[in-house]
Amino acid sequence: MKIFFSLVFLIQFHFVSAQIYFLTADRLFDGETLHTGWAILTNGNKIISVGPVDQIKIPTGAVKINYHNSTILPGLIEGHSHLLLHPYNETSWDDQVMKESDAYRIVRATIHAKNTLLAGFTTVRDLGSEGAGYADVELKKAINHGIVIGPRMIVAGRAIVATGSYGPKGFDTDMTIMKGAEEADGNTLIKVTRNQIGNGADVVKVYADYRWGKEDNPAPTFSVEELKLIVETAKSSGRPVIAHTSTAEGMRRSILAGIETIEHGDEGTQEIFQLMKENNVALCPTLAAGEAISQYKGWKKGIDPDPEKIKKKKESFKLALQSGVTILAGGDVGVFPHGENVLEIELMVEYGLPVMNALKAATSVNAKAFHLDKELGFLKEGLKADIVVVTGDPSKNISDLRKIKFVMKDGVIYRQEK
Numbered sequence: 001m002k003i004f005f006s007l008v009f010l011i012q013f014h015f016v017s018a019q020i021y022f023l024t025a026d027r028l029f030d031g032e033t034l035h036t037g038w039a040i041l042t043n044g045n046k047i048i049s050v051g052p053v054d055q056i057k058i059p060t061g062a063v064k065i066n067y068h069n070s071t072i073l074p075g076l077i078e079g080h081s082h083l084l085l086h087p088y089n090e091t092s093w094d095d096q097v098m099k100e101s102d103a104y105r106i107v108r109a110t111i112h113a114k115n116t117l118l119a120g121f122t123t124v125r126d127l128g129s130e131g132a133g134y135a136d137v138e139l140k141k142a143i144n145h146g147i148v149i150g151p152r153m154i155v156a157g158r159a160i161v162a163t164g165s166y167g168p169k170g171f172d173t174d175m176t177i178m179k180g181a182e183e184a185d186g187n188t189l190i191k192v193t194r195n196q197i198g199n200g201a202d203v204v205k206v207y208a209d210y211r212w213g214k215e216d217n218p219a220p221t222f223s224v225e226e227l228k229l230i231v232e233t234a235k236s237s238g239r240p241v242i243a244h245t246s247t248a249e250g251m252r253r254s255i256l257a258g259i260e261t262i263e264h265g266d267e268g269t270q271e272i273f274q275l276m277k278e279n280n281v282a283l284c285p286t287l288a289a290g291e292a293i294s295q296y297k298g299w300k301k302g303i304d305p306d307p308e309k310i311k312k313k314k315e316s317f318k319l320a321l322q323s324g325v326t327i328l329a330g331g332d333v334g335v336f337p338h339g340e341n342v343l344e345i346e347l348m349v350e351y352g353l354p355v356m357n358a359l360k361a362a363t364s365v366n367a368k369a370f371h372l373d374k375e376l377g378f379l380k381e382g383l384k385a386d387i388v389v390v391t392g393d394p395s396k397n398i399s400d401l402r403k404i405k406f407v408m409k410d411g412v413i414y415r416q417e418k
């Protein structure tokens with residue numbers, strides 16, 4: 001991490017000059033295909049052209065940047081972050097929600113945002129402030145205003161949970177404990193959905209199941225009808241609904257209700273993944289969160305055998321791959337350190353996703369699923385100048401995505417190393 005602070009060239013304000021950049025490297029991944037000997041030309045915050053080096057006309061005054069033994073890629077897109085959370089082995093989720101003030105959490109989040117951007121993730125879909133109100137909306141605003149640096153954010157705000165289902169919990173019933181998301185049921189769902197949208201939610205997140213009751217077993221929360229109410233309400237304002245769900249029944253209800261993406265999906269079956277595919281529902285598997293939590297509980301990866309939870313996750317991920325369901329790249333980062341986002345993409349490959357598909361997931365596939373593909377996720381003429389360069393060839397070794405040399409977001413360079 002230290003390297004971030006020594007070698008990084010930062011522009012601390014959001015000023016897009018009409019600067020023209022001509023960027024070359026050995027390889028260029030355009031979001032779909034890997035090319036050799038290609039270059040990219042940007043002007044201000046737009047990509048002007050992409051193609052073979054000798055076919056691009058370089059305007060006079062263009063700043064030429066070349067990287068040896070390197071690959072140019074679209075700015076990476078994190079599909080599932082919580083910039084307001086930090087790793088649970090530092091502070092438990094309960095204590096973050098109940099004991100850390102929003103002010104403290106927001107100060108931390110500004111550093112999380114910076115680390116995310118400098119790791120090459122120029123966009124995040126941030127799925128819930130977990131008890132920090134609409135701090136995500138305000139962080140997004142501060143980034144957009146150039147007050148702090150960070151990725152472009154799609155935010156969910158507080159998120160919706162069924163009464164009695166979400167934590168922190170386990171206290172005497174006389175205690176009123178603030179929850180990590182907003183409780184709503186039946187007819188109040190319309191009001192709460194509208195209110196969350198009014199407060200800045202770009203996407204509405206609902207918990208379609210959760211560890212519920214005294215045994216803390218995962219169980220479906222909302223009925224299909226309730227989920228449909230949320231979807232209809234959000235959709236009429238042009239916003240998608242996404243669901244946290246790990247049980248097969250929670251997933252089934254989410255699919256039937258018109259939810260666009262399923263987060264986690266641990267207990268998905270062949271039949272459920274098939275249903276997702278038929279209904280064009282994408283899966284964000286969050287493999288990294290599962291691995292991090294198992295390690296916090298004492299699992300030594302590579303030494304100890306896989307815990308039951310990891311074994312099951314590997315099996316269900318395999319079923320998802322076989323079904324052909326769209327797989328998104330989103331790690332639930334915040335459970336593990338911000339800036340370590342590549343971990344999810346590495347694990348997707350480790351669990352059986354072909355490496356090119358993993359690269360697409362973190363760029364063009366995420367962009368399409370998040371309705372951003374007209375602006376992001378590809379290196380194509382006319383799109384936003386979100387570009388990263390890494391040393392090596394991530395199509396051969398996915399971990400080369402960690403070797404970030406250059407980060408441009410919206411035409412502004414945030415990291416540039418020799």
Ligand SMILES: [Zn+2]
Pocket residue numbers: 080081082127332
């Ligand atoms: Zn999450």
